Amino acid sequence: MTTTEASPAVTGSAKKPSSLRKWVSSHERLLLGILGVVAVLAFWEMVVQLGWLRSSQMSSPSGIVKKARLEFVTSGRIIEYLWVTMRAYLIGLGLATVVGIPVGFFGGWSKRFAWVLEPWLAALNSVPKVAIVPLIILWLGIGQTSKVFIVFLFAVFPYAFNTMVGVRQSEAAFMDVARSFGASESLIIRTIVLPGSVPYILTGARLATGRALIGVVVSELIASNSGLGFLISIAGGTFDTALLMLCVLIVGAFGLIMSLLMTRVEHSFDKWRPEPSQ
Amino acid sequence: MDTDARRGSIAADAAILAPAPEDLAVFDAAVQTRADGPLWRRLYDDPRFLLSLTVIGFFVLWEVASQQGWVRDLFFSRPSEIVLAGIREVQKANFWTDVRISLTEFVFGFSLAILIGIPVGLMLGWFRRLGYFWDPWLRFMYATPRITYIPLLVIWFGLGISSKVALVFAGPFFTIVIGTLEGVRTVPPKYLDVARAFGANNRQLFRTILLPNTLPFILAAMRLAVGLGIVAIVLGEMYASQDGLGHMLANAANNLQSDRVLFAVLIFTMMGVGLSKIVRIIEDRVAEWKPQMES
Amino acid sequence: MAQSVLEAIGLQMEYVHPRTGRSVVAIDKLDMVVDPQQFVTIVGPSGCGKSTFLKIANGLLTPTEGQITIYGEDVSRAPRNRGAVFQDASLLPWFTVIHNAAYGLQCQGVSKEEAMERALPVLEMVGLKGFEDVYPHELSGGMQQRVNVARALAVDPEILLMDEPFAALDAQTRELMQRELLEIWGQSNKTVLFVTHQIDEAVYLSDRVLVMSARPGRLIADITVDIPRPRDLRVKRDPRFVELVGQVWDLLHSPDESLVDRERHNDND
Secondary structure, eight states: OOOOOOSOOOOOOSSOOOHHHHHHHHTHHHHHHHHHHHHHHHHHHHHHHTTSSOTTTOOOHHHHHHHHHIIIIIIOHHHHHHHHHHHHHHHHHHHHHHHHHHHHHHHHHOHHHHHHHHHHHHHHHHSOHHHHHHHHHHHHOSSHHHHHHHHHHHHHHHHHHHHHHHHHTSOHHHHHHHHHTTOOHHHHIIIIIHHHHHHHHHHHHHHHHHHHHHHHHHHHHHSOSSSHHHHHHHHHHTTOHHHHHHHHHHHHHHHHHHHHHHHHHHHHGGGGSOOOOO | OHHHHHHTOHHHHHHHHSOOGGGOGGGSOOOOOOSSSOHHHHHHHOHHHHHHHHHHHHHHHHHHHHHHTSSOHHHHOOHHHHHHHHHHHHTOHHHHHHHHHHHHHHHHHHHHHHHHHHHHHHHHHHSHHHHHHHHHHHHHHHHSOGGGGHHHHHHHHTTSHHHHHHHHHHHHHHHHHHHHHHHHHTSOHHHHHHHHHTTOOHHHHIIIIIHHHHHHHHHHHHHHHHHHHHHHHHHHHHHSOSSSHHHHHHHHHHTTOHHHHHHHHHHHHHHHHHHHHHHHHHHHHHGGGOSSOOO | OOOOSEEEEEEEEEEEOTTTOOEEEEEEEEEEEEOTTOEEEEEOOTTSSHHHHHHHHTTSSOOSEEEEEETTEETTTOGGGEEEEOSSOOOOTTSOHHHHHHHHHHHTTOOHHHHHHHHHHHHHHTTOTTOTTOOGGGSOHHHHHHHHHHHHHHTOOSEEEEESTTTTSOHHHHHHHHHHHHHHHHHHTOEEEEEESOHHHHHHHOSEEEEEETTTBEEEEEEEOOOOSSOOGGGGGSHHHHHHHHHHHHHHHSOOHHHHHHHHHHHHO
8 A cells, every 4th residue: 555654754773674563564454443443442341330431321341242142142032133134134125136226227228218217216315215214104014014115215226326327337439349340239238238337236235235224223213013123222212221232233233244245245346357546 | 436436435425325416317418309300209309308297297196096096195195285284384383493403403413523524534534543543433333324323312312402413413424534534545645745845844735735635525425424414313303302303204104194294204305405405516616626536 | 343342432421419500511422442452541630530431331320421331231231241440449348358359259149159269360360379368457558459450350351440549559559559450461361441640650551541631521632652561660761651641741731722712611601
């Protein structure tokens, strides 16, 4: 990495840097990150132990661990709830993929379809979907159906938009080449449009996974009798900060994992892309 | 946008999740419309006509379907009812109090996020090691949906305005910090080299290279943050509040008044669009000099 | 007399601006022929319509009037008889070099496996043996253009249509590619229609140089290049070479009076 060093450079000493020092400086980012996590956790623990923060306001890390053991090992309730949330999440996300990508494809491919579709998509996208959730629950009731539908609504837009952009930016130059050789439309789609839009679709997938998570938690928070969001609302009602933080952790960790996973998938398509210049 | 998109930066996310209406193809359709030709052909080729047709058609269909009982107006209401509900609402003093409260919460929270977020982001970006130290927490907080914090914030701040302000603060804050951070980190080193070669001090570097380069990132993050802020307001007020527009929405939903609900949705949508538009205008003003930043 | 490979008859290309209604004549009543195994270049300033001409020849644009035929068949109907080499190599980044070279054949309906088999010797001919499984981004600009040429040669066309393929290369690579192109051409005995705005490139490569003026696009001269082949790059310092370049230059930069008057007339319409 060639980012410029902001802090003044350490003046070199006469002896050669030990291999340990070299290893440390090349893994600087990772080490500092770990240090950051550990330091904050330690500070947090201390703050609660010393009583600066009451545990009714904020649980300590050790409290959360204890809670986790209680929930996971002893009671198992959380596992069941996790499973419920997962199911709604995956089904909703799957639906969004299956619907969003083709819609996006036609939006990018057909001029007229785009004229009509794109403004509608943009308009629907600017409606805060959270505000619609009560209506949907009114409509579909409390239960799996409304949850899946809400997740679908949240996740479908990134897919549609991204695919559309990906298809639309199919390089005209490539299509000129193919057409001059007399290629059929289906060959053009197969060899130019689809491969070219894969990176965009993957970006859409990454964004969609994040949004789907929000969708499922929101729907469970507002009106549900099972699932992670429901657990959060219970914990909030009983001032159980340890449980609350545990849930935050789980949701956050899940979001992070999905995001990292998708980024990795995106990068696996990198072999034919030039290295980004930095 | 290509390399940004692959690295999942805020700027790319903003471009996808919050596109501006002006970017839509329908407004720059360069179709070889024949000046002559039968009317239906000309209309079929006109993007705005097709769009207007679908929009009008949708509302007409909705109204008719509701009146005929094809769809339950309890769930969907109908355009006429929504308009009437809107007119009724607007005449209530309560409504305007609610609007005022919601706007206040949003403005406070968002301003705090900007005022604190930008300096923090600048620092974290400039002092690399400091940035690395906080990176994991930042990423974690950004990846966690703010909604999961709602009960926690209620415990800390109660049901009054402050919990909503805190909620609105949370999302945009991390977005703006990360966006600013990225902006600082991706300043092309060669600009800094040139300036240093001419003997510029840190303050000049900051003003003439860092800020201009980072500004588009900050603005893109802000655009994204507006959406997050609106969501925070809606959720916070629906779930943990006794007033505000979101509370009105939840209330109406509980009373099965879908026309009022949809009216509230409309107001929120307009808020979001209006605010994004403001950010967009600022963005365009600032972006005049940047050749490679395509929308 | 053998039938000419490519023939343009009364070609006219007009653009009408959709809103203002003004018309721009890109190509004005153009007639020309290319005979078998000739290397013909169209040279002219930017925007004179030469790229438009090639687009029509490639079947990507429909002319307002007239037509281009290849061995008598209108170009819009028979894609198999020509091979296009574009200015931008336009290699599909997600395919390997060999697949890209085979892409032209694949477009024509040949199966991928067979296309790649047939493209292999062509790759060798352009000097890229050993690079089959490399991805385009790993190649230099000159090498990418060679794949570009290989792709066009692989379909065994009646005529190669080349649109300023060396424009994006640096000066030295460009000259080397010019010489290589002549070698490949010598080996393959193809007919070539080349388009460029560089006069020395045009004279170096061709048997005939067609000079085209801008707006409206019109052929103003057909110059035979009588420098013997094979031509080394040193030929560029030959007095005859310099003379020919000068001729073309004069034609392009000081058009005769009647031409100027005619253009002024068109602008006032």
